[in-house]
Amino acid sequence: xxxxxxxxxxxxxxxxxxxxxxxxxxxxxxxxxxxxxxxxxxxxxxxxxxxxxxxxxxxxxxxxxxxxxxxxxxxxxxxxxxxxxxxxxxxxxxxxxxxxxxxxxxxxxxxxxxxxxxxxxxxxxxxxxxxxxxxxxxxxxxxxxxxxxxxxxxxxxxxxxxxxxxxxxxxxxxxxxxxxxxxxxxxxxxxxxxxxxxxxxxxxxxxxxxxxxxxxxxxxxxxxxxxxxxxxxxxxxxxxxxxxxxxxxxxxxxxxxxxxxxxxxxxxxxxxxxxxxxxxxxxxxxxxxxxxxxxx
Amino acid sequence: xxxxxxxxxxxxxxxxxxxxxxxxxxxxxxxxxxxxxxxxxxxxxxxxxxxxxxxxxxxxxxxxxxxxxxxxxxxxxxxxxxxxxxxxxxxxxxxxxxxxxxxxxxxxxxxxxxxxxxxxxxxxxxxxxxxxxxxxxxxxxxxxxxxxxxxxxxxxxxxxxxxxxxxxxxxxxxxxxxxxxxxxxxxxxxxxxxxxxxxxxxxxxxxxxxxxxxxxxxxxxxxxxxxxxxxxxxxxxxxxxxxxxxxxxxxxxxxxxxxxxxxxxxxxx
Numbered sequence: 001x002x003x004x005x006x007x008x009x010x011x012x013x014x015x016x017x018x019x020x021x022x023x024x025x026x027x028x029x030x031x032x033x034x035x036x037x038x039x040x041x042x043x044x045x046x047x048x049x050x051x052x053x054x055x056x057x058x059x060x061x062x063x064x065x066x067x068x069x070x071x072x073x074x075x076x077x078x079x080x081x082x083x084x085x086x087x088x089x090x091x092x093x094x095x096x097x098x099x100x101x102x103x104x105x106x107x108x109x110x111x112x113x114x115x116x117x118x119x120x121x122x123x124x125x126x127x128x129x130x131x132x133x134x135x136x137x138x139x140x141x142x143x144x145x146x147x148x149x150x151x152x153x154x155x156x157x158x159x160x161x162x163x164x165x166x167x168x169x170x171x172x173x174x175x176x177x178x179x180x181x182x183x184x185x186x187x188x189x190x191x192x193x194x195x196x197x198x199x200x201x202x203x204x205x206x207x208x209x210x211x212x213x214x215x216x217x218x219x220x221x222x223x224x225x226x227x228x229x230x231x232x233x234x235x236x237x238x239x240x241x242x243x244x245x246x247x248x249x250x251x252x253x254x255x256x257x258x259x260x261x262x263x264x265x266x267x268x269x270x271x272x273x274x275x276x277x278x279x280x281x282x283x284x285x286x287x288x289x290x291x292x293x294x295x296x
Numbered sequence: 297x298x299x300x301x302x303x304x305x306x307x308x309x310x311x312x313x314x315x316x317x318x319x320x321x322x323x324x325x326x327x328x329x330x331x332x333x334x335x336x337x338x339x340x341x342x343x344x345x346x347x348x349x350x351x352x353x354x355x356x357x358x359x360x361x362x363x364x365x366x367x368x369x370x371x372x373x374x375x376x377x378x379x380x381x382x383x384x385x386x387x388x389x390x391x392x393x394x395x396x397x398x399x400x401x402x403x404x405x406x407x408x409x410x411x412x413x414x415x416x417x418x419x420x421x422x423x424x425x426x427x428x429x430x431x432x433x434x435x436x437x438x439x440x441x442x443x444x445x446x447x448x449x450x451x452x453x454x455x456x457x458x459x460x461x462x463x464x465x466x467x468x469x470x471x472x473x474x475x476x477x478x479x480x481x482x483x484x485x486x487x488x489x490x491x492x493x494x495x496x497x498x499x500x501x502x503x504x505x506x507x508x509x510x511x512x513x514x515x516x517x518x519x520x521x522x523x524x525x526x527x528x529x530x531x532x533x534x535x536x537x538x539x540x541x542x543x544x545x546x547x548x549x550x551x552x553x554x555x556x557x558x559x560x561x562x563x564x565x
Contacts, residue, residue: 051353063354125391133392142334160376164393244380244388253471254379258349258562260500262473 041261045268048255067251068272070157074169074237074247075276077156079230081173086180093185104181111178117239120171124243128167137163161246168240168247176233183229187222188214220288227284231277238273248272326527327395336374338394339364342382344472345496346552347400351561359552360398363417366544367398367535382452382471386411389520396532397520400490402454412523416516417536417545422455423494424508426486427479437508440464440486448475448484455488460512480504490515492553499556 045064053060061069092104111119132138141159144152152159156166191214199209241250252269256262331337341348341360348358356377368375378394389397390410402420403413426434434440437460445464447457450472457466467484469475472493479487480501486508489497498505519532539545552558 047352048354053353063350066354125387129391129393138334142336161378164378242381242384244378244384244393246379250379250381253381254343254350256473257343257471258345258351260345260473262477 040264041259042264044259044261045255045264048259063251063255064248064268064272067246067248068276070165070245070247070251071234071237071276073155073157074165074172074240074245075230075234077169078172078176078233078237081170082176082180082229082233085174085177086184089177089181090184090188093181094188108178108181111175112182116175116236117242119175120168120239120243123171123174124164124167128163128170131167131170132163137166157246161244164244168237168243168245171243172233172236172240175236176229179229179232180226183222183225186225187218190221191217223284223288227281227287230284231280234277234280235273326525327521328528328531331371331373331395334373336376337364337368337371337396338376338378339367340378340380340385340389340394340397340399342385342399343379344400345562346492346558348377348379349562357558357561359418359548360400362548362552363545364398366539370535382450386520390522392522395521396528400517401520402490402515403518404454407454407520410523411520412525412529413518413520414529414532415536416518417540418517418549420490420515420517421511422460422488422490422513422515423511424457424460424486424488425479425494425497426506426508427482427484427504428506429504430482431485434485435506435508437510437512440508445486446484447486447488448478449488450475454515455490455513457486457488460488488512 048062048064050059050065051062052058089104089107092100093108095101095104114122141149141152141162144159149159152162156162188210195213195217196209199213204212237247238249240247241253244250248269252265256265259265341356341358341364343349344358346358348356348360351357356379361377364375364377376394378388380388380393385397385399385401386407388394397411400418400420401407401413403416407413424437424440426440431445434445439445441461441463443463443465445461447461447464447466449456449458449466449468451468451470457464464486467478469478475487476497478484487497491511494505494507498507519536521528521532536545
C-alpha cells in the first residue's frame with residue numbers, strides 16, 4: 001500500500017482516546033469552576049465587538065474589533081518591513097563583499113539573541129523618538145486634509161496613534177527580518193553547487209544567475225519557513241500592547257479591566273488569535289501546494 | 297571595487313550625520329508653549345476603574361478623563377488621550393510620547409527622580425483588605441504584619457505591602473485584575489489598594505472581603521511632567537490651585553470615587 005492512502009477506519013483505540021479527551025476537558029472545566037471564585041459573564045462581551053450607534057443608526061466596531069483590525073494592520077505592515085529587511089540582510093549575508101557579510105551577520109546575531117520584548121522597548125523608547133522627530137511626523141499628520149486622514153486611518157489606524165503604531169510596526173518588522181534573512185540565506189545556499197557552476201559556465205552575471213536560476217528554485221523551499229515566521233509575527237504583535245499600540249491584546253486588557261470579566265476576555269482573544277493564525281496557516285499551505293516547481 | 301568602497305563609506309557617513317542631526321529639537325522649548333503651538337495636548341493615562349477606563353461604547357471615561365478634558369478646555373486646545381500600560385507610563389513620558397501624565401500617579405521620591413510633579417490634585421487613601429474566608433480572625437492592621445500573611449501587590453504601584461507590613465510575604469502581579477483574582481481565589485491573605493477599590497471590592501464580594509480600618513496611609517496624586525520645565529510646572533500648578541479653590545476637583549472626585557451613578561455606563565452584571 002502507498003503511504004498516506006490507507007482508508008480511515010474508526011477503531012477501538014480512537015474511541016478510547018476520544019472518551020479520555022472528553023473526560024479530561026470536563027474535569028478541567030469543573031475544576032476551574034470550583035477553584036476559581038469566578039462567575040462567568042459572557043453576555044458583557046458581544047457589545048465590545050459591535051455596538052449600536054444611535055447617531056449613525058448602524059452597528060459600529062467597538063474596542064475588540066478595532067483591536068483585531070489594528071493587529072491585522074500591524075501584522076501586514078510588520079510583515080512587509082520584515083520581508084524588506086530580510087531581503088536586504090539576506091542579500092548582505094550572501095554578498096561576496098566581506099563588509100556586507102559582516103554587517104548582515106552582526107544584525108542577525110544581535111537580534112536573534114535578544115528577547116523580542118526587550119527589542120521592542122529599545123526601538124520604541126530610544127529609536128522611535130529620534131525617527132518621529134526627524135521626519136516631523138506629528139506636524140505632518142496635523143496638517144493633513146480629511147481625505148488624506150481617511151486614507152491614513154484605513155491603512156494605519158487612528159492618526160493620533162500613528163506615533164506609536166509606526167515604531168511598533170518597525171520593531172516587529174526588524175525583529176522578524178533577522179529570521180527571514182536566515183530563511184532566505186538558507187534557501188539560497190541549499191541550491192546545490194552544480195546550479196551555480198552551470199550558470200557561471202553559461203556566462204551569466206551574478207544578478208541574472210540569482211534571478212533566473214537560483215531564486216526560482218529556492219523560493220518554493222522557503223515558503224514553509226517564511227509562512228512560519230509570518231504566523232509568529234502575528235503572535236509577537238501582542239507585545240506591541242506594552243508600548244501602547246491599541247491592538248487586540250491591549251484592547252482586551254482595557255475591556256477586562258472595565259468589565260472585570262478578565263477570563264472571558266482572554267479566552268475570546270485567544271480564540272481570535274487562533275482563528276487568525278490558523279487562517280493564515282491554511283492559506284500558506286494552499287500556496288505551498290499550488291507552487292509549480294514542487295512537481296505536484 | 298574602489299567605486300563601491302567609496303559609495304559605501306559615503307552612505308555610512310550620511311547615515312551617521314542623519315542620526316546626529318536627529319537629536320530632539322524640542323529639548324529647550326517648554327511643554328506649555330509646544331501645546332499652545334500645536335493646539336493639542338497629549339495626556340498619558342493608565343487603565344483603572346474609576347480613574348480612566350472605557351465605557352460600554354469604548355469611550356474613555358473617569359476622573360482623570362474629566363480632569364484632562366477640563367484642562368484642555370481651559371487651555372483652549374484639543375485633547376488626545378493616550379492609554380498606556382502602567383509600567384511604561386513614566387518611560388513613555390520621558391521619551392516624549394505625550395506631554396503630561398494625568399493618571400492618579402502617586403508622588404513618591406523614587407518617581408520624583410525621573411519626573412517633575414505638580415502640586416497634588418487628588419488625595420487617595422490606602423487600605424488593606426483581607427480575605428475573610430482565608431483569615432477569618434484578622435481584623436486589625438497589626439495582625440497583618442506577620443510572616444504567615446501573604447499580600448498580592450501590583451508591580452509599579454506605590455502602595456506596596458512591604459513598606460507597611462515588613463514581616464509579611466508578598467507576590468507581585470502585572471495588573472489590577474490578576475492581583476484581585478489571586479486574592480479572590482484565596483491564594484493570598486490580603487491586598488493593599490487605593491480608594492475606592494476597597495469599597496468596590498467589598499460591594500462586589502461581601503462574603504469574601506473585609507476592609508481593615510483605619511486606612512494605612514494617605515497619598516498625594518499629581519500631574520507628572522518631564523524634568524527641567526519650570527514654566528509648564530507653574531502653569532499646571534496654577535490650574536490645579538484654581539480648581540481646588542473653586543471646588544470643581546472635589547466635586548468630580550466625589551462623583552467618581554464616592555458615588556456609584558457612573559456604574560451603569562460600564563458593562564457589568
